[in-house]
Amino acid sequence: MSDMRDVVIVGGGHNALVAAAYLAGAGRSVTVLERQGHLGGAAISAEVFDGVGARLSRYSYLVSLLPERIRRELRLELELARRRYSSYTPLPGTDRGLLVDTGDPEATAAGFAAVGAASDLAAWDAFGADTSRLASGIWPTVTDPLLTRSEARRAVGDERVWAELVEAPIGQTVERRFADDLVRGVVLTDALIGTFAPAVDPTLAANRCFLYHVIGGGTGHWDVPVGGMGAVTGALTRAARAAGAELVTGAEVTAVSPDGEVVYRSGDEERRIAGRVVLSGVAPHELARLLGETSVRPEGAQVKVNLLLRRLPLLRDASVDPAAAFAGTFHVHEGFAALDAAHAAASAGSVPDPIPLESYCHSLTDPGILAPELREAGAQTLTVFALQVPDRLLEGRDPDAARAELQSAVLRSLDSVLDEPVEQLLWTDAQGRPCIETATTRDLEASLRMPGGNIFHGPLSWPWAEDDEPLSTPAERWGVATAHERILLCGSGSRRGGAVSGLGGYHAAMAVLEG
Template sequence: MNSGNGNSRYDVVVVGGGHNGLVSAAYLARAGLSVLVLERLDHTGGAAVSLEPFAGHPARLSRYSYLVSLMPEQLMADLDLDVRLASRTTASYTPWTRGERTGGLLVERPEGDATRASFRDLTGGDEEYAAWQDFYAEVARFAEVVAPTLMRPLPLERDVRALVEERIWTDVVEEPLGRAIRSRFTDDTVRGVVATDALIGTFASLNDLSLIQNRCFLYHLIGNGTGEWRVPVGGMGAVTDALARAAVDAGAEIVTGAGVSAISPGPDGAEVVWHDGTRERTVTARRVLSGVAPWVLRILLGEGEDPETKPVGSQLKINLLLDRLPALASGADPEVAFAGTLHLAEDYSQLEQAYAAAAGGAVPDPMPGEVYCHSLSDPSILGDRAGSAHTLTYFGLHTPADLFDADPGARDVATQRALASLGAVLAEPLDDCLATDTDGRRCIEVKIPQDIEKDLAMPGGHIFHGDLEWPWAPNRARLETPAQQWGVQTEHDVVLLCGSGARRGGAVSGLGGHNAAQAVLADL
């Protein structure tokens, strides 16, 4: 990236070069505004990056964020992004054991006869699959209402509600999601598969009255009106590399190694202080867009740290490189079972037990989590090992940052229990399949919330920068300014949110960046 051209004033300064900041920069530069992006790290991309973590292996793993769901196709077209997203042939596979019986619940994409037969094998009839089809058909119609609004000014809650069926609105928006899951489904495993979308990066009981689990569930199922999670060909870094090119080609300046230390807003603009590694520098802008978490932004604005409001992340990320996929105890074809989301210890009862354990300060046992094999959808990330290796990504639930703060040994315990959850469904030891690096070490990389905070300055390691909000405005919300209308406002008119902390900003979507850019264009 370039080091800036020495200008001291811009139309817009973007603090943070994550994917949302790059989206803002690309839109605004295309509109003819002067834009400077300041990124603390030596590279752009934030959490959406690809790296080669294992010495001697060319495999480029999506180190933090790993799938794309919410990024609208319209946004990708607007910015002419040269990015391809691959669909996974399997939606999910969930190994199960019932007494002496073992099997796996397969959900195809698209669902077909094998999915129906898989439900029948697990439950003994067709009633549960019929309930599944009814529920997700209602969710899909809900998504079709919400998805088109995500790149428009915020609708009011009452306007969205008027277009959504009453039953699914009640189930998802008004009552804890656990109630709907228990009333609609009878099988513990099926209930768990439904529930997991509510708990990605979110530490909550399914019965939590705050409904943060409901909001997480909705965000995971509204992307492009389908909720399909796709694999970016070339890894997550391909997405942010394309965004950086789009921003630079449009005329934006990107400076890496630029640590911002202060933002001072005034009536007509703001001053931004940053360090280039050698000296302190100052730049002014008509508007400042913040891609950092709102909690961090308050520090940059001089308000100090507030431990009471600091977000608390909840995830365990493990990247692995295998010489081959392991055989499963259920006898399922590994290239089918690992092609989608492989659910581990995620029955509904297990999820609730794990939450109770973690809330009580204990690492869950068994550890609920899910596994993704990106190399089945995109062998290109393996380089010259394509066809002779595979990547696995494990994402653990109910592992809040507090667990690791309280006990430094919790990291190793959580890792062991995560791998044990995977090992429990295999027909052979995982170690027999693991690759080793040039130093003979097993190819396993572990990231807990504290690592996310250290690496990416996300407070508490919270991948959404804080609890998600509904993707619409409350009925009595003030929507007087463009920033308010787009859900990107702060207490300062000249400082806007463009990251995951913006309303509608969570996940790898670019929505926070798009919406902040639209607010600026409407205001300047």
């Protein structure tokens, strides 16, 4: 006879913790089962370098889509720090670059002029106003049941903005609105982070990715979690425990049945538990495996590299302080043509050369993630995220060899726009090894059970329902339905999931409470 709970949650990521906190707080009996020895999934911090007191956001690293409503209702003790500098983009082969300084419009204008794109400044401002219009219409709806497409269109309230950002390929809109290749690329990157697509994507997958990157908080700002991403998990864990949820780690779920029974292993023992409702915090493809069903394996398209440096690297552009360039998003080889060429190379089976990437320095905004001795020595972190590197490039490859090749490609790409090799600046750990950690799509699949290394758990969906879509059940209205009545999605693979938002967990909890 299985133990019975009101709710059993498979997976202990941040969304699962959100759902557990809400449901236990509403009086439901809740058990969370997490395979690993810690909670948080991809939203964790860790000292990844032996004997080095640097607590890095190991996988996820910035926060934009976590609603204030969730923070307020769960009384999360969490601080998010705003970055002054939006981005810096070196013009490859030159000693010039584009600095976007949100605190100084004149400095931003000078940055556009420095790369010969002064004529695009007005277009930049106008485009920002359009994305703000999109955000102000869509963001307030994310904690409500799904709108229909027609309702979402009315909420945006601007037919031109809707047509250009939702219905036309975003790359096509970017090409039409901007003249300079470098500026076009800076705008386009938000459409390609974690999404493998050409510059002009007729499938509109890039548009969906772009939308989620620009609506967060109604502003599109991406903030630094003070204390690292583990601070988010810590706050949610405390909220779930305080509400009375049972959080079980080291519990690997091996099977789920449509009637709510969950089989899991704890140590060498097989156990069974049943839920009146089962929430799935794992990817839909992984849930299908646990149910004994088949599904299409999704594909991720990125490489994540964590570095600890003795200091920030020097730039070729002597007019810009590295502390300004790396405080925001540092774009490398992400011009419009370069992004499209990288997609073409990867589609043909080759690692892009150069790899387009972006990086930022967490410790500039939040130095507390470093031990005092590291701060005193001037050490800084560097988080690098490479684009257009689909999982298919690792098919049949030795994982260690593939990881080494991609790490070298990332370092080459970064070095090409710096005034010194970044590898020479790496801190060394207690064993004398350089402090660099690289995670490929296969590493994400192995460690986090993200199929294909897809950071969104699968293809992103529009944050609304189609006009003819059934919305008769609470699960359908909240975008968490599966083919099985007693099983709901509660992770990043839910209708409005993706990124560290808590929305998948919130929507699942609301569907359960409404049912």
